[in-house]
Amino acid sequence: xMFTRFTDRSRTSVEAAFDEARMLGHDxxxxxxxxxxxxxxxxxxAAEALSSLGVTLEDAxxxxxxxxxxxxxxxxxxxxxxxxxAGEAFDMRIPDNRRIAYSPVAKxxxxxxxxxxxxxxxDHLGTExxxxxxxxxxxxxxxxxxxxxxxxxxTLQERLFEVCDRAG
Amino acid sequence: xxxxxxxxxxxxxxxREGLEAVVALRRTLEAxxxxxxxNAFVAGxxxxxxxxxxxxxxxxVHKKHAKRIRERYPGRPPGRKDWDR
Numbered sequence: 001x002m003f004t005r006f007t008d009r010s011r012t013s014v015e016a017a018f019d020e021a022r023m024l025g026h027d028x029x030x031x032x033x034x035x036x037x038x039x040x041x042x043x044x045x046a047a048e049a050l051s052s053l054g055v056t057l058e059d060a061x062x063x064x065x066x067x068x069x070x071x072x073x074x075x076x077x078x079x080x081x082x083x084x085x086a087g088e089a090f091d092m093r094i095p096d097n098r099r100i101a102y103s104p105v106a107k108x109x110x111x112x113x114x115x116x117x118x119x120x121x122x123d124h125l126g127t128e129x130x131x132x133x134x135x136x137x138x139x140x141x142x143x144x145x146x147x148x149x150x151x152x153x154x155t156l157q158e159r160l161f162e163v164c165d166r167a168g
Numbered sequence: 169x170x171x172x173x174x175x176x177x178x179x180x181x182x183x184r185e186g187l188e189a190v191v192a193l194r195r196t197l198e199a200x201x202x203x204x205x206x207n208a209f210v211a212g213x214x215x216x217x218x219x220x221x222x223x224x225x226x227x228x229v230h231k232k233h234a235k236r237i238r239e240r241y242p243g244r245p246p247g248r249k250d251w252d253r
Contacts, residue, residue: 071192089203
């Protein structure tokens with residue numbers, strides 16, 4: 001039911017988001033993971049708008065780790081210090097046998113995506129709608145991650161509409 | 169309580185920052201535990217000894233970590249004579 005009207009691309013991007021979340025040690029799927037999933041799937045209008053603004057998957061992963069590192073620093077813990085002490089065995093990845101679920105924020109972004117689809121009078125839910133749903137949460141991790149990469153939500157939204165208009 | 173008083177008693181200026189630090193710490197703690205259990209196991213420690221230091225049962229530590237570590241070492245880890253002790 002979750003994927004009703006999703007295009008193959010947007011569905012793939014959500015599946016990729018789960019892989020990214022798992023890799024980064026996120027115990028639930030956040031809105032920043034949805035953004036990473038779009039970049040990782042690297043197909044569709046959202047990925048086109050993001051890449052035209054110079055946002056890459058590598059930058060986004062780095063920004064995500066930077067935010068983790070900053071949050072730890074705020075309580076006096078050095079991620080580098082932890083990593084050095086634990087050695088090569090240190091890996092943020094969530095073990096394969098642990099399931100992860102959608103976070104409320106990610107669910108809200110996907111509900112927002114469906115609203116965007118209806119508002120624009122589209123039949124299918126594409127990556128562009130997912131991205132608009134993500135951008136709808138101004139306090140979200142995804143929006144702050146983009147800010148860290150020097151991309152303002154308004155700029156991205158504008159670019160996305162350009163891409164959509166061009167596609168017709 | 170205004171934000172000034174709050175800072176004096178040690179809470180963060182922005183509650184979000186405080187809460188996000190908790191999430192970051194929890195994730196890092198999980199990864200650190202996994203790494204240190206693996207390090208101890210590879211160094212030849214028994215599950216019982218690892219569990220004792222962590223303050224949990226041997227069953228608990230085995231259940232949480234054995235499968236993952238086994239998958240990371242298709243053969244036997246160099247420092248170990250056997251898998252399960």
